[in-house]
Amino acid sequence: MNLRTFLLGTCSAVALAGLAQAETLTIATVNNGDMIRMQKLTDDFTSKNPDIQLEWVTLEENVLRQRVTTDIATKGGQYDIMTIGTYEVPIWAKQGWLLPLDNLGADYDVDDLLPAIRSGLTIDGKLYAAPFYGESSMVMYRKDLFEKAGLTMPDAPTWDFIAEAARKITDKDNEIYGICLRGKAGWGENMAFLTATANAFGARWFDEKWQPQFDQPEWKNTLDFYVKLMNDAGPPGASSNGFNENLSLFQTGKCGMWIDATVAASFVTNPKESTVADKVGFALAPDTGLGKRGNWLWAWNLAIPAGSQKTEAAEKFIAWATGKDYLKLVAEKEGWANVPPGTRTSLYENPEYQKAAPFAKMTLDSINAADPKNPAVKPVPYVGVQFVAIPEFQGLGTAVGQVFSAALAGQMSVDQALASAQQLSTREMTKAGYIK
């Protein structure tokens, strides 16, 4: 093939693609179980809407975030529907990058969406993204190990109980570790867990004047507690463990407890993947008696970028994918246990779902207990439970995550880590103009 034919061929391919584009929706999404299931079930949508075709771009979460951010910030127009997290929605909506979802149809029933999830996606009274699945965090524990140690897990444990139980269960000679928690640096990794936990300890990222609070005793208590607990009862090398590493440890029977996303419940109870599937119990995320539980709130949502040419078709698809009928469709094809959790009240009222998903009640209670607008014990100027919904947080959260991860690894003391976190967040926040 010479260059001319090649170029001609490419040009005509581009032209043809351009012609066909009128009816094709390009959807950017993440590689999570529920999303993959949706891709397999789209025949139902295309048979009802024969004039709309779907094209999927599935990417790893961090790659996707960078990719869609570049596209939306430059108005690149490559995607008609984007899958974005609860962190992005308020920031992007304020930038005017997203279209409000006003026309999802008469039978969409917006009021059925879980209030905690819906409020995170609503800005100035308008819904800017529709939740596809939602999650919070909770305690997953091994019933058999608890029984052996003579312990009973309460439905709503305190951190003191968790720490005591973790130390009791730990049997390092047999590679059983009382508790597995995130340690890998990253705003969505260890900082998601630590920020949420800090809320339960009465700490906060910033005071009302955006002054960083790492020099306050509440943060010292949080980090001290976490580092000591992990040294006594955590697995070796915990400072490089994220969700997947802990999932793998828990599934192979090495963790007594694991506090992480509620979405993990369906993985650890799946006998095909997990060696402890029938021995897992669930409890609410622990508190310290201050009125806040360290449980976060996250949802993967579908949104339409502003300036989209195919708004009507995109709205139709979003209404299909996040509607009530979709939940029924999944239940029919794959069983109730595989229905995307955490978005609709009606799902949790369904007796069939309650029977098929032993973690249903705990998930609902966890989600309802999270309050993104008032996440901490003391008042804060920001929105977000396990993150701070400002554009600077990705960089800042990861930088602080790195020093906290270093403290866990023993490369620096807790005091040094906090001083360093205080210093770098003061610098960042001053530079960004929050601190006048």
Added chain:
Amino acid sequence: MARNVSTRRKLVVTVVAWTIGILIFFPILWTFLTSFKTEAQAIASPPAFLFFDWTTENYFEVQSRSNYFKHFMNSVVVSFGSTLLGLIIAIPAAWAMAFAPTKRTKDVLMWMLSTKMMPPVGVLVPMYLMFRNSGLLDTRTGLVIVLTLINLPIIIWMLYTYFKEIPGEILEAARMDGASLSKEIIYVLTPMAIPGIASTLLLNIILAWNEAFWTLNLSAAKAAPLTAFIASYSSPEGLFYAKLSAASTMAIAPILILGWFSQKQLVRGLTFGAVK
């Protein structure tokens, strides 16, 4: 005269070389083995090396979920297209620098290499805007252009080194016989530098095949090559190591086979001019 090498020394060297070779190859082998495990076996600890129930279900799953052939064709067009286009530009450029150097040739070479020193993400937004405005986003033409530009400095540098080894007198003789400049390059220089050009070609195809920053960022659904195919199987929330391994194996297999067959050319080209 060849040095005397004792059998023992040979043995030691062979063992060391094999050990290093296996160490370097091990991650690829591990990926390959993992691709035949179930997801549960893939995370088992201690891991099973060879004795597990081999299964091909990951390959079927990957095949049913994504259109491998589309990504494969995109990779072929983008890597071969950009390398060929690069060679067409680089051969005359390297000729000029090797046989008609000026005072500034060295500086120009250095300047070209310096473009490789900047982290690509630094120009992501300007590039993205240029691509958007010229309608090149998510097109194979766009990816061919950007990969040509990225690999051009390496192609020119490699060819320049090879061309330097060719005696200028031969070209001069061709000129005396009345060969025009284009004839001189096409009929005299190029055939003599074939091993060098071949290894440049192969190395750059491999580099373009594996390029994962621009190909991911400038493509969406239509032009996405195999790098995007792999990225769609990685996930921070969920263990899909076996499927990810199957996808990786499928993505590297073609280029591995190409490299295997052209090994001789590659080594010959890379050591071309080593003996004076």
